[in-house]
Amino acid sequence: MTDFDLLVVGELNADVIVACGAVRPAFGQVEDIVDDARIVLGSSGAITACGAARLGAHVAMAGVVGDDWLGEFVLARLRERGVDTRYCVVRPGRRTGMSIVLGAGGDRSTLTFPGEIGRLAADDVPPGARNAAGHVHVSSYFLQYDLWAGLPGLLRAVRDRGATTSVDPNWDPGRQFTHGLPELLPLLDYLLPNEAEALRITGRDTVGQAAADIAARGACAVVKRGGDGALAHHPDGTVRTVDAPRVEPLETTGAGDSFNAGFLATLAAGGDLTAALRTASACGALSTQGRGGTAAQPTADRAREVAHTLTVGTTTADGSETA
Template sequence: MEFDLLVAGELNADVVVECGDVRPTFGQVEELVEDATIVLGSSGAITACGAARLGARVAMAGVVGDDWLGDFVLDRLAERGVDTRYCLRRPGRRTGMTVVLGARGDRAMLTFPGEIGRLAAADVPAEALAAARHLHVSSYFLQYDLWAGLPALVKEFAGTTSVDPNWDPSRSFDHGLPALLPHLDYLLPNEQEAEHIARANGGPLTCGLVVKRGGDGATLNLPGGTALGVDAPAITPVDTTGAGDSFDAGFLATLLRGGTHAEALRVASACGALSTQGLGGTAAQPTLPEALELAGTLTVHDLQETQK
């Protein structure tokens, strides 16, 4: 097949502002911050770039406007070796943008959707699906045009599948996701998202659940009973933007290389940690040798044995 990974996701740029100890104040009050930059944003694009950086063959399906910001997004993807032939430009429309306010390891995000949610299942060509081994869907709750057609698309896809739901601005954590879960191979939320989705789902998951827990590492639970955990590397973050997406890239790229679930967890944890060493989601994403070097220092725990 031509691609290891096809990412169907939102596309936008990020304005990353490192506030330090400063907090925004309304009333026309101007404050000085430590740093600010415009970078490639969006969970899908960061995952795609991270996987390509690790040596995977990656294509992206998404939507941007016909503005300069759309050029910026597609150019950054192409620079990282991501195939953008399946990305759409919508005439007269604007590309999405997120303002990321960082504050000593924490962050707040303000998003102008633009075309972020305008990728429909019909916009993902059959040739793209036929050319890929794995389909990854990012920011499920932001991609409202994808909700209706995604179940059929996933069922028909011949390879493996995954979803990173990200946060739901509506706070319902539903929008058809519970009905989609039985047809997925992996769900990759963070800890807060996992708790909300569990309440919305109301039953046991039948797909692999990979939960990102920040400084507490990550866990993997498979339907057959496998339960693994990995610690997070001891790294002081510069900017945590996109760390979970780089984690996704490491996890998926390792499995697609033929690695075990334990190896995938170690590499994913290393990728997530190393990505925090630069501003924005892609600046510090590791190469495969860099990821493997740090991954080799990490231990995967059998959580079933730990609980005995």
């Protein structure tokens, strides 16, 4: 018996979401008017935690904020969504991270002030936290530089007691896409990159090749493909694909994190990989109907309603296919 379905270990920050419309940022002492701007809860980890909690999972968060008003804002928003913050660390004299997200035409550019984003170490996650969860998910691996050295030991401890693990690598601002991640794959049940990240991590030319490489190292590769849905390549050679709901995105921040939330919450509730992929694809798409990562995250009923309309195709290791 565990206290939490899910422990999210990762970065915490706020987002400033700017809807640019037709405006493109320009230097030279110019000023332009944009369609909308707001401060919301950000970070891959927090968005995943909130999405899973909204779907009914019992979720705890381990991360670091500064002792500023922005840190108070982040922790308050997590608690409002039902996420347990007892394992979050408030660092005296430090500043909470912030990302400025410029969105236009379904695309976005992100500028991040790290603050305490990368300052969570494995020792900051007490044994009681990792022992209380049925699944431990690590968000934004490439931003978590203080976590890299101690994470293998943390994940081994989690798996030794029979719990499961996952990592969402997110984009590497250093453009290296390594930092010990390949060596970590045998300790993961799931790696959850998007398509661009999977290609950069593996150096392969196609998403199918990239997923196969990840699975060969021991982790189930769950690759997010936006409007093309997603695929999961299991280490046993089985490949599942799911389509995506047809929606017109209002703003795409955190869509991949809401996908993570649907995937992990479904598994925590006893669903299989097929059900998890359907729910994840539904959650990712529905989250784009609001501004900010958590504004439009669906309830369990709404996610199930959309998930049931999606098709999963399966190809087994021997090449046979089923729908």
